[in-house]
Amino acid sequence: MSVKEISVNGRSYQWMQQPVVIVCIDGCEQEYINQAIQAGVAPFFKKMGEQGTVLMGDCVVPSFTNPNNLSIVTGVPPSVHGICGNYFLDTETNTEVMMNDAKYLRAETVLSAFSKAGAKLAVVTAKDKLRSLLGHHMQGICFSAEKADQATLSENGIENVLELVGMGLPSVYSAELSEFVFAAGVKLLEKERPDLMYLSTTDYIQHKYAPGTPGANAFYAMMDHYLSLLDSLGAVIAVTADHGMNAKTDACGNANVIYLQDQMDTHFGAGSTRVILPITDPYVVHHGALGSYATIYVNDQSQADHILQYLHRMQDLEAVLTRAEASARFELPADRIGDLVVVSQRLVVLGTSRHRHDLSELKLPLRSHGGISEQAVPVMLNRKTKALPDNHRLRNFDVLHLALNLVENT
């Protein structure tokens, strides 16, 4: 093989010597794995900790799915790749839109770069919303479990996926949606043997069940099983998460919500601000679009100082930052966040207006993410790795660097 390494977004990645599988477990607060091990249902995770590598990393804030999946596959923060939410206010058109379109992506993915250099690639996501971003300019296999039945050779690099996987099309609100991703990954590794595979699940289960409870343990037992199969097929496996997950309730399971747009309207007048919740996506049954991060556009600049002071005095917030402060601290694209960024404390979420959040679908106490409190995520490999420099702040988006450059080949 002539190509020894490639360079993407200022980082170098060595060519894989065996299949490399990167797994992003959506919403994987580390405690899920720990408690599944304690319950005795996750022997492979336990083995990874004992014989491989287990580290803690920081994800991107806002601790949401899209910004973090894109950071993982580009190796850089949102300030470089441009995806800073699931949802944002496109100031060019003054419309609130999903950030799923590849036109918003400002950096090449490592996946795309490897595919262009001749590597065999495969990407399987749970929800379809991530597929076009992750697969941007990538040659190879790329499909979602959600629309597995619609995969075509021309569009997805594969067809007849349901037959290949041997499962029916799962519901978008199910544990099976994520199981399908893993089952597909195992079949692809067996039959196609991609050089690099990226598997990304959905956090439907983590939004419902706390670590160590039966519903969560069953989900982690399922993943443990498939990870052991990937391992037995000889892959280097690196597991991380897009973000953690925390309860957002009081002791009786009532959601702790600050309706930020209502507060702004009451105190500064309707229309003075526009609150955007970048957690928003079409799948609101999980979380009612309630997370611990919001951004505020101040329409009435004459009130900007008062609004900032008001927010600084507000209880239950972890951080209130100006655009400049937030883009520096969280490495975000300044042109795609509001004038202010608000992060709530661990047990609290931010809403817009009460009437705009339908919580009737939330049958269980709210669990969600988005804040600094969900920044710590697992970074685990089934191999030993060379040490990182002492002062290196490990990020989830170092996972490709670890898997490709630092695995010790024994």
Place this chain on the structure above:
Amino acid sequence: MSVKEISVNGRSYQWMQQPVVIVCIDGCEQEYINQAIQAGVAPFFKKMGEQGTVLMGDCVVPSFTNPNNLSIVTGVPPSVHGICGNYFLDTETNTEVMMNDAKYLRAETVLSAFSKAGAKLAVVTAKDKLRSLLGHHMQGICFSAEKADQATLSENGIENVLELVGMGLPSVYSAELSEFVFAAGVKLLEKERPDLMYLSTTDYIQHKYAPGTPGANAFYAMMDHYLSLLDSLGAVIAVTADHGMNAKTDACGNANVIYLQDQMDTHFGAGSTRVILPITDPYVVHHGALGSYATIYVNDQSQADHILQYLHRMQDLEAVLTRAEASARFELPADRIGDLVVVSQRLVVLGTSRHRHDLSELKLPLRSHGGISEQAVPVMLNRKTKALPDNHRLRNFDVLHLALNLVENT
């Protein structure tokens, strides 16, 4: 009855119209109650949420047992009552000592004041370490489950406790130690009918088991049962906690420890600093004396600035404060904390030197407290209460105010 209310430490408390029971559940992260309700084993907690009052409050930081129990029974922060740790450096004698002795207490307790005014008081603690502080200058019944067999009429206002309760003396490391507290509370309410009773458990279970796991659910089911008995006896019940509890590990249950004294010695020379861990108590099997709060005495003041800068650059810390900043922010007695206060992030604990912590007794992944991350605690009553002012930051040490002044008598 002639006395209508009493005044203690600048706050007024109305005389009780029925027995009032204050329960401090040690280490009660709110999620323990929430998950026990979800598991269907805590019907009385659920009923309290539906028919009574459920609020969230902030405990005192450091989020340790002694400072918070004393805040609850005095109604004021440690800056007033003086107890700012389980353990501290007594600078008058230059010795590290337990902060259990009542000589360190700088404020009267509400318990003592009511007893002097003629009310019938009872206090039951799990561990004996709290008994002398809580019972200081109080007339009435005051004993610990740990030394229930040694209670005498002259010392504890009661004798033959094991017979009264109908349980054997529990081990100090057991769920039964806390059960004994509740069982005693029910018997005392039946037979002695105190006007005001304070029950304080131990967090042995919470240090071991995560919310929603079988060991935790069994413990909360036990408490739920006794609380329902206290309720059926006509008491106003107010439940709060001294602090929350979090995992302090990575995804495989390995403890995340910063050995602060080792770091200081390596970078600034042995003897340049003295790191104190105020979580320290004689019962280290729980947590190996590892919590998320430490205080540092700087012996070599010429290095003070460098030490502060070094700590500000250190990863995994939530706050690094000077004595003045810490005493202001956390309302602590400035003369009893070190030159610096260090608080680690949610998943991380602080140790002194590696060789001084015996983790061999930790059979389960470390769970602990002490930080800002364990500040949110439940405040629940079995009665509706009048509303607090909008801008009131609820504290766990408002619980006597709620139970005595704000309960709606229907």
